[in-house]
Structures are given as C-alpha cells and as structure tokens.
Amino acid sequence: MLEARFWSTEGAQGDRVDYWRNAICEAIFELDFDSTASAMDARLSQFEIGAVKLSTVSISAAHEVIRSREAIARNNLPRFNLNYIRRGSWTVEHCGHDIALSPGELVLLDNRQPYRVRSSEGADHVCVHLPIEWLRCWIPQPEDAVARPIRIGTPWRAVLAAALDDAPLIADAAPGNDNLCADQIAGALALAVGPARSMNTTHTRLIYLRIQRAMCDMFHDHDLDAGRVAAALGISPRYLHKILAREQTTYGRELIRIRLERASTMLRDRRFDALSVADVGWRCGFCDASHFSKRFRDAYGVTPGAFRAALQGMPASAH
Template sequence: MPAAHRLDYWVGAISEGFLAMEASGDAHQFHGELVSAPLGPVGVNWVQGAAQRVWRTPRGIARGGQRVAYLLGNHDSAWRVAQDGREALMRPGDFVLVDARRPYHFDFPAGPSTVSLELPLDWLARWLAEPEAHTARPFRADSTGWGAALAAFARPWRPDMASAPPLPAELLADQLGALFSLACGGTPPTPTPAGLAERAKGVLRDRLAEPGLTAAQVAADLGCSVRSLHRALATAQTPFAQLLMAERLAVARQMLASPALRHVSASEIGRRVGLLDASHFARLCRRHLGLLPSALRTER
C-alpha cells in the first residue's frame, strides 16, 4: 500500500479478517505484517510493525463474538498491556494473557515483534478454572517458576510450524495447556489418584507405536481427565510430551542394540516406536541419546 494509506489499511484489514480493534501510529512511517496459521486447536500469529498503540473497544467486541484469548510475547522491545483494571510493563521475552471478550490496550513504543497464540476459551477452560483472573499478569521470562517455563515454551512458536511441527500438534497444545495450568497455579479440587503417573507410563509403553498418540487418548485409557493426567505427570516432573519421547527412545535404543533385530532397518525401528520420519528419528537419537542410530547399533 502507499505509505500514506498503510495505517488505515492495517486497521481495516486486521479488523475484518482477524479481530476488530483500533490502532494509532505515525501514518507517514507506518508498516506492519501479520502472518497466521492454525496448529491444532491453537492459532499461531506473528506480528511485526512500526511503533503503535492498539486497543479493543466494546463496540469492536460487539462486532464479533470470538470466544478466544491470546498469549502474547514481544521479542525485541518492552511494551505495555492493560486489561481488567491491571496494567503491566512487559519486557522482551515475557508473555501475557488477554481475553478478547473484554477491552484491552497495548502500547508498542518500538513496534511489535510479537508471537500471539490464539486460544479458544473452551480449550483454555480445560486448563484454567478462571482464565479472567490471570489477564494482564506477566509470565516473566527471568522468573524461577513455571511462568518462565511457559514463556520459554511459547517464544519459538511461528506460523511456519504448522507445515512441519516438531511434535504432533495435539501434543504441543497439551504441553502448552499443562504449562498454563502450572504457571497459573490451577489445580482441580479433587486429588490426583495415587500411582497415576506410573500407570500412565505403562499405557505409553503399550501404545508408543501409535504416531499420533495424545494425552487425551492416554487419559481415556486410564479413566481420568486430561487435566488430572497432566497434573500427575507434572508432580512427577515428567511432562507428557517429554515422557512419551523418553519412552519411545528408550525402546528404540533397546531394539537397535538387540542382535535379534539386526536385520531390521533403523528407519523401521523408528516406525515401530511411532517416529515415522527417518531423518527426524536420527536427529532425536543424536540429541537425546548422544549417538546416531547406526552408532547405537554398534554400541555395547
């Protein structure tokens, strides 16, 4: 767009195609880019642009009935967020939750370079009993609690992950939700059944050959909620995605070292533990086991 029209076009395009909001900035120097893609239940957005203020008004909210929240973090500069009577100065790498059903205000004095994860409220309610209690409360990147883990996990998300996710989308979403619950101190009132983490490991071992295995499927086998499963695994300090990968690679290592399976190719062994892509399997072996599959076969 011609420079003089970019700010108006930006507001109109985002309001019509994304979320109704208002924005202000220097109309003579304005530029902006928004890239978006779905990844399982989560929408992954990357926003870059010039200095600007952004706000959502009751009128804009009335224009669309989106039942979503956003987890946002700016990479390169400090910014401010306000919602529900709370205001926070956000440092680079911090993340924050906002609810699109209520007014909010952002101020990016140096421009956004922002990861924005769109979270359906029905999905978020599985992990947080009261999402509105946590809006405009920063998850600090330099803290020592679960908020830092949530910020670190959300920071590398990009729309291009949708075409080649590092893990199945449902696993990534489950990990995100579990970290949300931990960072916000969300715990259901009912106690976690004793031994649930160990029982979960047994189910994982039985089903690890299934490429798309999710926490929801494992919870169904165990007769518990997904939230209870994640809470039990968090207590044991073994998040679901991490535990599943550890079990898969432990079995793969045993199979690679077995003389009886010497005739079975490394890629086939990867498939037998639910890792269908041979190059991805090789990278995981090197990263987590320290050796490529070929070297693991000769290891004694």
C-alpha cells in the same frame, strides 16, 4: 507441511496504517489500530497449530491498539490471547489493571473484555489465540490469570517462552506434532499462572507430553522399550509407567497407537505407493506383517490394504 498466512505493509497500496488496521482485523479479530508514523513497517505471520492460532507480529513504530466494547458487541469471539513480548515494550490497560511489559514478559488477555495496548517505540510479539473451553481443560479458571503479567524470573516462564518460540518449527517437523505443540503451550501456561495446588497435576501432564514426543521420535525402532524412552528423558522406567498410568494408559498401548497413526498417514500418502503394506508396517516398527494387519484392523475396522484401497480408489489386492 504447516500452513502459514502472511500480511505485510511492504508494497501496500495507499495508507499503511489503514492497510494494517484491516490486516489485523482479518487475521486476529476486530481491533482499532493507530500510529502517527504513516511510513511504518509491519509484518504478521500466522500458523494454525492444533487447537490454537499463533501469530508473530512486528511493528516498527509507536502505535496503539484498542479492543472496544463496540467491537466486542460486533465480534465477541470466545478466546483468550496470550501475548509474549520479544522486542520493545507494552503498556496494557485491561480489567482494571495498568500493566507495563518488557521484552521476555507475557500477559493473558480476555477477548470478551475491552483493553488498550500502547507501544512507544514499536515492538515484536507473539500472540496466541486460545479457545476458552479448550483452555479450561488445562486451567480451571483461566479468568483468574487474565491481566497478571508473567515476569522474568517467574517459575516456568522460560519454558512457556521456549514453547512459543519453537512451536511453528516443531509442528512443521512431523504429522501430529501440531496438537502436541498446542498442549505444551497450554501446559506451560498452566504452570506459569496456576496455583501451587495444581502444580503436581500439570507437571505430570507435561511429563506425559514429553513421553509422547519421545515415542513419536523413536517409534520406528523395532526394539524400542520403555527403558530406552525413559533413559532418553532422564527418568526411571518405573516413573514413566506411573505417569502413563495416571493418564489411564500404558506404554504398550501408546506405542501401538503412535505406530498405527504413522502407518495410516503413510497409507494415505501417494508418495509411499511403491511400498507394500508390509513395508509400511515395517517402517512403523511392526516386525510381523500379520501382527500389523491385525492391530490395524482392530483400530480402524479394515485391513491396511483395504484402508489404502478405499482412499486411493484401487483394488485392495493391489498392495
């Protein structure tokens, strides 16, 4: 289950503005916060999703947030922050730009540079913390995208917004989904801000992630083949194989990897102790127990039974 952390001014002792200032410094990084509404309501929910940290924030009253040079000197975290406005409006001063943002719009901020955010009526937004080196695997020069608003009507904006809206639910649905969700966010961001010359590469990466997700949903089917996965995605089998080749892999290799990852998860989980090793393999799409054992040993260096025994402290022959 996806772990979450929560902060709320409801029930806060003392001044709510002071409480919230401390809360966002703890949850996000060092910021100064001010509001003239001492009785304001504010909530923050935070999720670790693969390489990124996603926070949903709701503040009922007008407010101002400042990332100062002094705060940067004390707390210079190498991250970008992608902000998606769901309700209300923002004005942002950052890197020499004055930006007005409306609901549905997004902007990337550089945590290493000062900024000021104002909301005249309160707002709901999503803030995603993106490690710099990780993001550079998707966008060669992410600094070029900083303070460039992603407006309604921008190509791929809707895809990026949907990825942010759905990430906590999808990441919580099954083991391994968190990294896929983080990659989908980065891929959609690259498409929304990237130059035209990088569109083909990023589009290929997104199709590859969709293929992985479909295979993760269907891996237990013993008769699963590339044609069925391609049909589920609305692409041809030939195009599916072409995309996988560009990622330096094959359909068979990806399917075995996904099935083995799921099998290793089940072997670790005490809830599946009643299942034999062969039953675990069967549920993960392996028709033949000896084939499952060989593939597992090739990938993990031990048989499935020895893997389970080492983790659970039982003789390898117990299952």
